[in-house]
Amino acid sequence: VTADAEWAAEIRRLADERDAVLLAHNYQLPEIQDVADHTGDSLALSRIAAASSAATIVFCGVHFMAETAKILGPDKTVLIPDERAGCSLADSIDAEQLRSWKAEHPGAVVVSYVNTTAEVKAETDICCTSSNAVDVVRSIPAEREVLFCPDQFLGAHVRRETGRENLHVWAGECHVHAGINGPELTERAEANPEADLFIHPECGCATSALYLAGDGTLPEERVKILSTGGMLDAARSTGASSVLVATEVGMLHQLRSAAPEIDFRAVNERASCRYMKMITPAALLRCLREGADEVDVPAEVAERARASVERMVSIGR
Ligand code: 13P
Ligand code: SF4
Numbered sequence: 001v002t003a004d005a006e007w008a009a010e011i012r013r014l015a016d017e018r019d020a021v022l023l024a025h026n027y028q029l030p031e032i033q034d035v036a037d038h039t040g041d042s043l044a045l046s047r048i049a050a051a052s053s054a055a056t057i058v059f060c061g062v063h064f065m066a067e068t069a070k071i072l073g074p075d076k077t078v079l080i081p082d083e084r085a086g087c088s089l090a091d092s093i094d095a096e097q098l099r100s101w102k103a104e105h106p107g108a109v110v111v112s113y114v115n116t117t118a119e120v121k122a123e124t125d126i127c128c129t130s131s132n133a134v135d136v137v138r139s140i141p142a143e144r145e146v147l148f149c150p151d152q153f154l155g156a157h158v159r160r161e162t163g164r165e166n167l168h169v170w171a172g173e174c175h176v177h178a179g180i181n182g183p184e185l186t187e188r189a190e191a192n193p194e195a196d197l198f199i200h201p202e203c204g205c206a207t208s209a210l211y212l213a214g215d216g217t218l219p220e221e222r223v224k225i226l227s228t229g230g231m232l233d234a235a236r237s238t239g240a241s242s243v244l245v246a247t248e249v250g251m252l253h254q255l256r257s258a259a260p261e262i263d264f265r266a267v268n269e270r271a272s273c274r275y276m277k278m279i280t281p282a283a284l285l286r287c288l289r290e291g292a293d294e295v296d297v298p299a300e301v302a303e304r305a306r307a308s309v310e311r312m313v314s315i316g317r
Contacts, residue, residue: 014288021054025061027250027276042230043129081283083293092172093150094120108145121305130227136233157201182208196240200247
């Protein structure tokens with residue numbers, strides 16, 4: 001028995017002992033994804049957390065994801081293997097900033113990406129993820145102004161898809177996705193003219209890829225703007241033999257398992273999220289042994305945030 005197999009067996013034993021369900025985001029390390037009960041994108045994992053009957057949820061992901069699970073299941077124990085696993089995008093707006101922005105646009109509907117703190121969610125009308133952002137905005141009457149935060153690239157994508165001019169976008173970004181730039185993507189795409197391009201809407205290069213598809217530099221039918229869950233669905237149905245992937249590199253593990261015959265390559269191999277990678281095998285073992293780190297959201301904040309998160313899990317697929 002290898003050390004890895006022993007570790008995995010111990011994780012599963014401790015999880016059973018605690019009546020815990022292990023959830024892992026698509027950006028987690030391969031060994032964490034493989035030991036988890038469920039691996040998926042942020043929307044799928046929120047839905048699983050909401051529906052789970054387990055007493056404990058162990059969230060292998062970043063802090064706002066664990067907070068979202070706690071908001072949806074206040075009576076459950078929610079653990080994260082390392083509470084320092086933050087998110088640069090969630091840090092790009094706080095509740096005070098959102099309140100000032102709302103004061104400038106009275107009556108506007110606030111749509112916040114799930115990558116926000118619980119305090120920001122408490123100031124929000126509807127949360128969304130990259131899988132359902134377009135559907136969420138479409139669910140809002142056309143004449144209402146919309147404030148979309150915090151990701152400017154996802155906001156630009158939603159504005160493009162809905163054609164909505166009364167949608168105002170906050171200027172936040174994720175340092176990992178913003179770093180995957182247009183020139184790099186163009187160079188890779190031109191060197192691999194047969195490849196599909198799977199691009200996460202948080203990427204700085206998403207807008208330039210669509211311009212290049214529009215002017216014929218890139219083949220339009222190959223450019224796909226997708227959430228991480230959407231990438232997995234597309235991988236199962238594309239006829240392409242190679243795919244260039246513009247998102248955090250952890251995604252390659254699920255893609256390669258879903259479609260082993262396809263050659264998946266990262267557009268930028270350095271696109272690794274240091275927060276996601278804080279969830280190490282040792283951290284997960286400690287978490288299950290010690291019941292730490294526990295994630296709590298003050299009841300009053302959770303109460304105000306819950307409606308916006310419940311709307312998120314009920315809209316879109
Ligand atoms: P999705 O899981 O919605 O694809 O989001 C990606 C992300 O950056 C989460 O941190
Ligand atoms: Fe946040 Fe970006 Fe890391 Fe996702 S990849 S957790 S958005 S910093």
